[in-house]
Amino acid sequence: MKKIVFLMLILVSFLSFSNTADLVQTNLNWTWTLIGGILVFFMQAGFAMVETGFTRAKNSGNIIMKNTMDFCIGILTYWAIGFAFMFGTGGGFLGWGNFFGGGLDGWNWTFFIFQGMFSATAATIVSGAIAERAKFTTYLIITFFISAFIYPVYGHWAWAGLYGQSTGWLENLGFIDFAGSAVVHSIGGWVSLAGAMILGPRIGRYTNKTVNAIPGHSLTLGALGVFILWFAWYGFNCGSTTTGTYEIGLIAVNTALAPAAAALSALAFSYKLYKTFDIGLVLNGILAGLVGVTAGCASIEPWAAVVIGLTSGIIVIASIRLLDRFEIDDPVGAISVHGVCGAWGTICAGIFYAESLFDPKIIGIQVLGAAAAFQFAFLMGCFIFTVLKHTLGIRVSIQEEIRGLDLSEHEARSYPEFQERI
Incomplete structure (x- = not known):
């Protein structure tokens, strides 16, 4: 009898421990995803500083306003419409349901706020590519359409x-894009190309x-x-697990190695082309490496992240030069960083897929x-x-445009003690 009671106590203790462990894991998952979303929100500040630093002082306030409104319009639009198109029930091409957060x-x-931050990121990419000459009101409308339809529809796919x-x-074909080289970065980059x-x-x-x-007026800000x-990209990539599991370590390593390698290749390539170590190109090289590794960061080995970074650092400079040849003006390099390297990173996720390296079928799906x-x-843009x-x-x-968008659009100066010479 004592043995039976003892075994029952052990069983009850085990079940209690199991339930507690599950509850702890669930709470960890929710907390981890929310932290990731908060870090992705901080990317808005990063984009604002990059774009402000790489453009002229007379347009700084306009850049700040556009990046601020990106999020304000983007998150409201995604809550009202975008999330429904992206994650509502439906077929393979469009979701439908949960408009205005209904039923959530x-x-x-938690999942909504994480994805909402991604939506705002896709929209803000366009800001830099059309900087210094686009109407502010026009830009706000573009932001609305990206958050309401363009990002959510491809995101649904x-x-x-x-x-x-x-x-x-x-997704049904087996497409790999863990954290958004295509869904976020290419989408923003190709709309940027259309706009420019x-x-x-x-x-x-x-x-x-x-x-x-x-x-630009400030390499420091850039x-x-x-x-x-x-x-913040560690929240972007690691947070995309939406679970606090062992995977985040490998993802973080890949998110460190790729941009570091891209910086070195951009450094070497810029010197070969211009006989100087170009600061702006190296900074864009880092961003290119981050974009390039985002699709495959959870399914490639670290050596592959280095290869992706090295190639991305070269590709971004080649793309910038090619756009200039066709007189497509992108003040901050957004098209090359996000559009071109986003596409390259998407393909690389198939080339270097750890479970089946260089598999033609997987590569074909990624292409x-x-x-x-x-x-x-691009067509929607x-x-x-x-x-x-x-x-x-x-x-x-x-x-x-000559006067500067700070004055012409906002009647303001970002540096009131400094009168820029036109």
Whole structure:
């Protein structure tokens, strides 16, 4: 009898311990995901500093306003519409349900806020590519459409199954994009390409097939922004596990190695091209490495992260030069960093997939996913920018551009004690 009682006590203790362990793990998962989302929110500050530093002083306040409104419009729009299109029930192409957060509770809110931060990140990429000449009101409308439709629809194709209500067509094929090289970065980058092409270059950027440098006003702010982004990227990549598990260590290592390697390759390549160690190109190289490793950070070995970084650091510089050849003006390199290196990173997630290296089938699916991102985001961007161009207008006047968008759009100066010489 005593033995039976003793065994029953052991069983009860075991069940109690098991339930407690499950509860602790659940709470850890929720907390970890929320921390990741908070770090992704901090990326807004990083983008603001990068874009401000890489543009002229007379446009600094305008950049800050655009990055501020990115999040304010983006999170409200994603709550009202975007989340429903991305994670609502539906087929492989579009979700439907949970508009205005209807039906969400508990874990659903944690998942929503994490994804909402991603949505705002995709929108803010466009800010830098069309900086110094786009109308502020036009930009706000673009932000709305990215958060409401462009990001959520492609996100549904690739990530709908994360929420468990339906799966997207790319996801059903086995598409790999762990933290968003395609879903976030390529989408933002290709909308940026459409905007930069339709908007046209800044005054004086190109003359008689010559590329004229228009230096940003603060490499210090630009570097600060890059370090903020690198720091917050650990939330971007590691937080995408949505669970506090052993995986986060490998993801963090890959998120450290790739940008470090990209910085070195950008350093060497810039010296080979220009006989100087170009600061701006090295900083963009770091961002290129981060974007490149984001898709495969959870499914590649560290050596592959180094390879992705090394190649991304070269590709981003080559892309910047190619865009200049076609007179596509991108003041901060957003198209090359996010669009081009996002596509490269998406393909690399298949090339270096640890469980099946260099598998043609996996690589083919990744190429398809990268191509789908380009086609959808670029065409949607062209459509929206073209409609706005022929209705509300998308570009400030020549006089307003020369005067600076701080004064012409906001009647403000970022540096009131300093009168910039035009």
